[in-house]
Amino acid sequence: AQTVTQSQPEMSVQEAETVTLSCTYDTSENNYYLFWYKQPPSRQMILVIRQEAYKQQNATENRFSVNFQKAAKSFSLKISDSQLGDTAMYFCAFMEYGNKLVFGAGTILRVKS
Amino acid sequence: NAGVTQTPKFRVLKTGQSMTLLCAQDMNHEYMYWYRQDPGMGLRLIHYSVGEGTTAKGEVPDGYNVSRLKKQNFLLGLESAAPSQTSVYFCASTRPLAGFYEQYFGPGTRLTVT
Numbered sequence: 001a002q003t004v005t006q007s008q009p010e011m012s013v014q015e016a017e018t019v020t021l022s023c024t025y026d027t028s029e030n031n032y033y034l035f036w037y038k039q040p041p042s043r044q045m046i047l048v049i050r051q052e053a054y055k056q057q058n059a060t061e062n063r064f065s066v067n068f069q070k071a072a073k074s075f076s077l078k079i080s081d082s083q084l085g086d087t088a089m090y091f092c093a094f095m096e097y098g099n100k101l102v103f104g105a106g107t108i109l110r111v112k113s
Numbered sequence: 114n115a116g117v118t119q120t121p122k123f124r125v126l127k128t129g130q131s132m133t134l135l136c137a138q139d140m141n142h143e144y145m146y147w148y149r150q151d152p153g154m155g156l157r158l159i160h161y162s163v164g165e166g167t168t169a170k171g172e173v174p175d176g177y178n179v180s181r182l183k184k185q186n187f188l189l190g191l192e193s194a195a196p197s198q199t200s201v202y203f204c205a206s207t208r209p210l211a212g213f214y215e216q217y218f219g220p221g222t223r224l225t226v227t
Binding site: 004009033035042043044045047050091095098099100101102103104105106 | 144146148153154155156157158161163169171201203205207209214215216218220221
């Protein structure tokens with residue numbers, strides 16, 4: 001079974017600075033998808049960014065980018081120019097066969113003014 | 114489009130009571146999922162469905178049953194609630210047959226079993 005590990009339970013960053021959230025996963029599959037979801041205090045799960053394993057280029061969405069290292073099975077999320085609205089729980093997720101998501105335990109990110 | 118909706122948003126049950134959570138989506142998605150979220154554990158898959166009339170077990174199916182009688186609805190049932198089922202429940206849907214792989218989530222249902 002696939003596993004997803006987020007080793008940072010909590011992180012904080014000053015407004016306008018850059019922060020990186022870590023995620024590692026374990027799989028024997030070659031083709032798969034990885035995602036980062038954001039869960040603000042409202043509890044709604046919001047997709048931040050996704051990465052297809054067959055693509056070598058790292059995904060980018062505005063201030064959010066990933067560092068995908070397939071051989072190392074690492075998938076970190078970088079948030080640039082952090083904003084107060086980025087304060088949330090962030091989940092890394094691996095999509096396994098059958099389009100089922102396996103989530104990490106999450107990282108609480110607090111952006112300070 | 115309303116996206117994915119869940120009913121109810123909050124519920125308190127006593128041990129042994131039963132209830133059904135309703136998930137509805139208006140995006141014509143084939144696949145639907147039920148997850149539970151507990152502190153420090155992220156989301157875990159309870160049951161899922163790849164089409165109308167089909168269901169399958171996820172990682173933590175014990176104590177739950179599901180039905181998918183209509184493509185747009187996915188029901189999660191608790192026959193005899195236990196305190197261990199106190200959690201936040203999320204429904205999600207996706208449409209992989211159309212090349213979409215991201216899952217769209219509902220707003221969640223907070224269930225407390227006393």
